Amino acid sequence: MLVISVVISYLIALYPGTLPRDAVTTTVLATGFAAAGATIGMLLSRRASREPDPQSVRVVFGVGVLVAAGGAGLAVWWQSLIRAAVGAPPVGLDWWAGATVAPAAAVTGIVLIPRVTAVVAASAVALTAGLLAPANADDGQPLPTTVVVSESQTLLRGQLSPLDFDGAAARLVKSWLRSGGLSAWAVVVAVPTGSGWVDQAAVAGFVDRFDGDVRILALPYADVESWKAFISGDAAATGSSVALIRELAEVLESRPAGQRPRLVLYGQSLGAVGADAARVWLEDHHPSMLAETVLTAPPAETVAHGSATPRAVVANRSDPVVRWSVSSLWRPPTRPHDTVLDGPRVPVVPWLPVVSFLQTSVDLLSALDGPAGVGHRYGAEQARPVSGFRG
Known part of the structure; x- marks a missing residue:
């Protein structure tokens, strides 16, 4: 259940839009959804009535890794198409790391050291909250008090x-x-x-x-x-x-x-x-x-x-x-x-x-x-x- 929940959440985060995504947004979105999936998966697993078969766990884990890797590859390919269409530069290593390494590290931390990971996650959210604000068109001029x-x-x-x-x-x-x-x-x-x-x-x-x-x-x-x-x-x-x-x-x-x-x-x-x-x-x-x-x-x-x-x-x-x-x-x-x-x-x-x-x-x-x-x-x-x- 843990693997399935993480993979589904991760694929939702990578589902493309119509604009280029920068590395910060990609990292926050992919990591946040993967972490949420891991948390939900752990809670559901703890409520399960019996332990899963080790062989089944290995199979599900292997399939999950392949599906997640395929999703990451498709996300990069789609992002490249969008960037080429609007004249933006191609994705860099920071984008790759944000879409793959950061989510994997977050899931590993939640599974192995959940309390420490929760503190780190809260700090990260506090630091990035100010960066992710809706775009606003504004000429920066104060509104007139007369015509x-x-x-x-x-x-x-x-x-x-x-x-x-x-x-x-x-x-x-x-x-x-x-x-x-x-x-x-x-x-x-x-x-x-x-x-x-x-x-x-x-x-x-x-x-x-x-x-x-x-x-x-x-x-x-x-x-x-x-x-x-x-x-x-x-x-x-x-x-x-x-x-x-x-x-x-x-x-x-x-x-x-x-x-x-x-x-x-x-x-x-x-x-x-x-x-x-x-x-x-x-x-x-x-x-x-x-x-x-x-x-x-x-x-x-x-x-x-x-x-x-x-x-x-x-x-x-x-x-x-x-x-x-x-x-x-x-x-x-x-x-x-x-x-x-x-x-x-x-x-x-x-x-x-x-x-x-x-x-x-x-x-x-x-x-x-x-x-x-x-x-x-x-x-x-x-x-x-x-x-x-x-x-």
């Missing part, structure tokens, strides 16, 4: 006022009017992430697309790390975006249709959830006012599967965010019908309940480590017209 307009008059960032989205939206729209927004070619409502961050690559893309004749409005709704904002719910993201688009629509409807700026909705990650909520509101109240919506990397199962107005859902093939949802514990994640896959083609293994959720969650740790097009990194191409995404 801030960029030097180019292109990006207007509203103030953070979570108790009064309507008031903050009204102040932002007034600043947009003062900046000559009504005479611009386009106005882009860019819903930020939970930290208040707006992807500067997207900003540059919209500026280039509209030849600089554009105003981009961003109204923050929180000032915490994006993953924390996501866990706490999307009410703030949707409430702020609807408040801003409602205020903006009141101004735009006062102008003839042919004399209004082109209205575009954009959001990335949790911001995509807010942007899609604004799209639904516009389709219900002003269906002809919205030109298009671009949603970049929304978390799985968080936006509508279809749209009555032009929309593109942009997702990198290797991005774990677009595959992560609690429901993926028991069923494969689904994509909106208008999803456009981008970035390098990476190999994808079949979905397994619980296991795939675990590996996707681990991929979140390094989702921002690669260049644009890899993981949760996106470039200026996300600002291209919806018609451009489709062909």
Whole structure:
């Protein structure tokens, strides 16, 4: 029972994701799961009613070693495929050691000297806990306490006022009017992430697309790390975006249709959830006012599967965010019908309940480590017209 439990746990830890794994993450994951398997196996063995036959033990141990070695070899091969696809360097000796030597040492220690191993394991967990935190996109700038307009008059960032989205939206729209927004070619409502961050690559893309004749409005709704904002719910993201688009629509409807700026909705990650909520509101109240919506990397199962107005859902093939949802514990994640896959083609293994959720969650740790097009990194191409995404 001990060998079977260890091998199953070890293979679960090595089941691949879609992003390169560094040596530290691989070591922690493989060692932690192998150790957990050894602990469970020992507890089950102690509760067994009779001692196993020595010959059977040797056979099971030999088969277990072969299966574990084969799993390690497949993991390295798969990791090499992923790294080659995204242009990352091949695995090194530290990766090999983390995937094989460290788990073997942990299992041996648990079996032979469990108390000492428990102390060492607790120390290791305390040291590495700070290293394994979810990736968070953030430009490092404090959120404004009033409306801030960029030097180019292109990006207007509203103030953070979570108790009064309507008031903050009204102040932002007034600043947009003062900046000559009504005479611009386009106005882009860019819903930020939970930290208040707006992807500067997207900003540059919209500026280039509209030849600089554009105003981009961003109204923050929180000032915490994006993953924390996501866990706490999307009410703030949707409430702020609807408040801003409602205020903006009141101004735009006062102008003839042919004399209004082109209205575009954009959001990335949790911001995509807010942007899609604004799209639904516009389709219900002003269906002809919205030109298009671009949603970049929304978390799985968080936006509508279809749209009555032009929309593109942009997702990198290797991005774990677009595959992560609690429901993926028991069923494969689904994509909106208008999803456009981008970035390098990476190999994808079949979905397994619980296991795939675990590996996707681990991929979140390094989702921002690669260049644009890899993981949760996106470039200026996300600002291209919806018609451009489709062909």
